[in-house]
Amino acid sequence: MVKITWISLVASFVVYTVFINVLCHNKTPTPLTKEINQGWEIWQNKNCQACHQLYGLGGYMGPDLTNSTSKVDVAYIKAVIKSGTSRMPNFNLSNKEIEKVVAFLKWVDKSGHSAVDFKNVHWTGTYIID
Amino acid sequence: MDKLERNYTRFAFILLLFSLVLGVITAFSFIFHEHVKDYLPLQQLRPMHVSAALFWIISGASLNIFLHNQKDKTIPKNALSIRNVSIVLWQISIVVIFIHYIFKQFGGREYWEFPGWISLLLLLCWIGFCSYYFLFWKNEPNKRPQYIIMWGTGMLFFLITFIEQNLWQITWFRESFLQEVTIQWKANGSMVGAWNQMIYGTSLYLMVQISGKKEIAFDKKSIVFYFLGFTNLLFNWGHHIYNLPTNNWMRHVAYAISMTEWILLINIIQGFKKTLSETLRFKQLISYRFLIASEFWVFLNLILALFMSIPAINRYTHGTHVTVAHAMGTTIGINSMILLGSFAYLLKIDNIQMKQKKLFHAGFIIIQVSLVIFWLSLIAAGVFSAYEQTHLGIKTYASIIPSVVTSLYVFATAGLFMLIGFAIIIPYFFKGISKSK
Secondary structure, three states, rough: HHHHHHHHHHHHHHHHHHHHHHOOOOOOOOOOHHHHHHHHHHHHOOOOOHHEEEEOOEEOOOEEHHHHHHHOOOHHHHHHHHHHOOOOOOOOOOHHHHHHHHHHHHHHHHHOOOOOOOOHHHOOOOOOOO | OOOHHHHHHHHHHHHHHHHHHHHHHHHHHHHHHHHHHOOOOHHHHHHHHHHHHHHHHHHHHHHHHHHHHHOOOOOOHHHHHHHHHHHHHHHHHHHHHHHHHOOOOOEEEOOOOOHHHHHHHHHHHHHHHHHHHHHHHHOOOOOOOOHHHHHHHHHHHHHHHHHHHHHHHHHHHHHHHHHHHHHHHHHHHHHHHHHHHHHHHHHHHHHHHHHHOOHHOHHHHHHHHHHHHHHHHHHOOOOHHHHHHHHHHHHHHHHHHHHHHHHHHHHHHHOHHHHHHHHHHHOOOOHHHHHHHHHHHHHHHHHHHHHHOOHHHHHHHHHOHHHHHHHHHHHHHHHHHHHHHHHHHHHOOOOOOEEEEEEEEHHHHHHHHHHHHHHHHHHHHHHHHHHHHHHOOOOOOHHHHHHHHHHOOOOOOOOHHHHHHHHHHHHHHHHHHHHHO
């Protein structure tokens, strides 16, 4: 009985994992281009996630940047990356590299909204995100 | 313990010390970042602190399994060679990770922020650890004690989730940001469940050894709770991604599974009386005190986790210091307490002189009190920022900082006291390692 329960749970885990990989989206994702991928690599190599969040995941030193490109002027974002701020160091990125990071942030922005609107909270306590 | 095991134990304790010192520096650097950002940047300190803490827990968990499991058993020679090579390579890989951090060479994902190729070394080591463990498993009689099953489950699922966590290195998994983040947090969430299986297995093993009641590891209740924990390992990671605009059914599944943890909470409350009578019987044992401390932290963190698992509440707490409180409360209060209890048992810390015991006890009390303050101040910081960010809709991060800064001062100071407490007790473990020939 113990063995059967164990095997059934693991089998459900495998099926669930496949399902998540294939069916996790609620809309068609924007394709990943070479420039976006390179921007993502810079984000990773400079460890931006230590201070910034995407969808609330990451560090708390700086703001969540999920929807930064649609809420803040892109020129301002580029200036901040270029020179740093009182709390953010200057990473000495070239203009080309900054363009790539911004392309990555725009791509993330298109994937959805990070904040859940109050109207999406269902009476059971869960969210219904359109 | 042989020489290699002694050195691996020392290595694990050095990682613990590193994580504590770096944690305190990171906490103060977070508050005074304007002044130290060029010398002590958070993007460098945070991964160093987090990796030291993670590897202390994972190394400590594997070490305890090796040491407890091989007691009174003959070790197959080939298994020992595989294990020894893996232990050496594991330690080298961790040192390589820190060298990369020192030179600001990052590259991985959240919590594993080192260049991706090092994951391959860690993976090889873990395969070696698993081979060693499962060679023992084969020799076990048909009716295995529950802790043997928990150790095996933890080791196997750490391997699976570690591979899953590294799937981002294959382009297909990066083609959608939502998919990548979902898989990352699925793997990370389940990985915590995996090392919890290893550590709770050790806790159960210790309970059997201290009380002398072998039947604890075979009773039906422990099997039921093993399956409850296992189900949570497999499916209860969803609260990390509630805010992601994924398909709604994923959130509903995660919410439903996480609510099964109420059963655990009710069981803890029902068992309080029994725990209290056992505490009176074994309170003189240092290892037992650590186990009792871990039970207290399980209780507190479970309440917090249950609230965070309700999406309507998670909407406020997500991305705030409440999440940090939960992570710190779990890694320090539960994981580290069980590991220290187990090491205290293995290294016979109870045999120290009465005068030293009093000092050790003082260190233990300092850790517990400062950890409570540390934990509460993080929750307070989280609640303040949640109120301002979600309720008042203040999105400028600089506007939120003044309201949380007092809580952060308390948090950093409590962290410093916690470091002092650990600095009092850790030398006894180092002495114990040297004596354990």
